[in-house]
Amino acid sequence: MIEEVGTTELGELVVNLGPQHPSTHGVLHLVITLSGETIKKVEPHLGYIHRSIEKMCESLSYRQFIYVTSRMDYLSSHINNHGCALCVEKGMQIEVPPRAKVIRVLMDELTRLASHQLWWGAMAMDVGALTPFFHAFREREAINDIMEKTCGARLTMNYMCPGGVSFDLHPDFQKEVKAFLAFFRGKLDEYDELVTDNVIFQGRMEGVGYLSREAAISYGCSGPTARASGVSCDVRKLSPYEEVTGTGGDCFARYNVRMGEMRQSMAIIEQLIDNVPEGEFQAKTKAVLKLPKGEFYSKVETARGEFGVYIISEGATTPYRIKFRSPGFSNLSALDHMARGHKIGDLVAIMGTLDLVIPDIDR
Amino acid sequence: MNPQELKEKLEALLPSPTFEEGGEWTTVFVDPATWAGSARLLRTTKELDLDYLFCVTAVDWKTHFTMVFHLSSTTHRHTLVVKIKLDHEHPEVATVSDIWRTAEFHEREAYDLMGVVFTGHPDLRRLFMTDDWNGWPLRKDYEDPVNMIKL
Secondary structure (H helix, E strand, O other), rough: OOHHHEEEOOOOOEEEEEOHHHHHOOOEEEEEEOOOEEEEEEEEEEOOOOOOOHHHOOOOOOOOHHHHOOOOOOHHHHHHHHHHHHHHHHHHHOOHHHHHHHHHHHHHHHHHHHHHHHHHHHHOOOHOOOHHHHHHHHHHHHHHHHHHHHHHOOOOOOOOOOOEEEEOOOHHHHHHHHHHHHHHHHHHHHHHHHHHHHHHHHHHHHHOOOHHHHHHHHHHOHHHHHHHOOOOOOOOHOOOOOOOOOOOOOHHHHHHHHHHHHHHHHHHHHHOOOOOOOOOEOOOOOOOOOOOOOOEEEEEEOOOEEEEEEEOOOOOOOOEEEEEEEEHHHHHHHHHHOOOOOOOHHHHHHHHOOOOOHHHOOO | OOOHHHHHHHHHHHOEEEEEOOOOOOEOEEEEEEEEHHOOOOOHOOOOOEEEEEEEEEEEOOOOOEEEEEEEOOOOEEEEEEEEEEEOOOOEEEOOOOOOOOOOHHHHHHHHHHHEEEEEOOOOOOOOOOOOOOOOOOOOOOOOOOOOOOO
16 A cells, blocks of 8 residues: 555655544545645545454354444444344344333434534534534533443443343433433534534535535435435434435535434434333343344434344354444445545545544444 | 335346345345346336445355345335345356446455455455455355454
8 A cells, every 4th residue: 555655647646644644533544646735536445443343243142243333333332233133123023112112212312412413523623623622522421421321331332232222211311311402402502603604614614525416326325424415315214303404415515414413313302301101121032032044134324324234144043144234334435526626625524524433434 | 116016027127037035125136147237227227216225245155155235216215135146166246336336345345355256346456454365254164263253
């Protein structure tokens, strides 16, 4: 890879961005071909955090493998666990109690809020505003505290399990979530005043990194990245939920979709928080799960897009083959298409609006 | 399109398709030699309009490989699973990266981890593993005493 760096015959400059670069949010390595400051080509080099999770899962039981998936998209660990639990439940035909279903949705949406908060802070930092990062982490801390009380962990929660959730909600859960919502609603308006309405910020985002609807579909994009280009692709749509879409397809449209999603997540939580049904939080399941021979696919909407779990079972206690369809992987493949013709500084803004989490891409 | 209509349409469209029962979605086996042409038909036929390739999986069955393509349509909202059986000695099939752009990365992943060769792929190199890596990690017969921890 090193020998590629230098000058090409056309006088274009080939430079490395990363693997250790603050704007890549992890160890992503981009080899960029530049003509002056204009991007001619972006080539991602992946695998710096590749742990071969799919291979690992082949030797783990259906209860164990769920915990590994928290380490993929660590900002959406609840939702990753949810997808895996759904797939196992589909195979075993386990009926999840209503209380567990509601708890799962609440946790998913809190995770999405926390993930979008971190994205918002990091995104603003990428384009040169350092203060929002501290604002975002202050608010995110409140969600982490709520998570810690119920799940016992702040990042890799491992709370969902086949049949429901591991333990019941903390007695203070509802009170604290309501207090958080009241607190965060005002903060979200502050976010808009501080960053969204900022003319310099808008100048960096508008018209940058355009992704057409056709290209978004062809590149297999999902989540806010695709919705900002007008693709209706939200997995949660069947629930009473207003899907946030945009039409611009540029960085600012992607930014606005995520800001809208934060408000939607809060609306979902508000709708459910007083209506958690009483009853069991976990269905009765066997200690050792054996999925029947066959293939099972389930998908969930993480903060970054559609996360798919594809299990091929031969009737044993471990999966024969497991495949994780990670949203970031497909979204990243569109980066080259979006960045061509823009300046190198814009590349950082485009990557920020893709909300990349590298362990999710590398798996 | 409901599964029955989808099936009838595919029978009219593709050369000798065979269907697999029992799955959640309509599953069709396609002959590797006709895959490139069939893929273009699936993408361009108005009634099918399978424009969204969301998952590409290579499976090692020890005697053969299976490539699994999960396709759906953003207009008609139906899903189709295409499977292609490949030889275990020389797993080789035509690329579809010119039809669905996302396939470029997914096929590189399948090449890197399973050793499936996609003919006509614009840039078939290792994706996750280093360029000088030996072997195909996701294959069932892969052994690596240094990096693999047996539980």
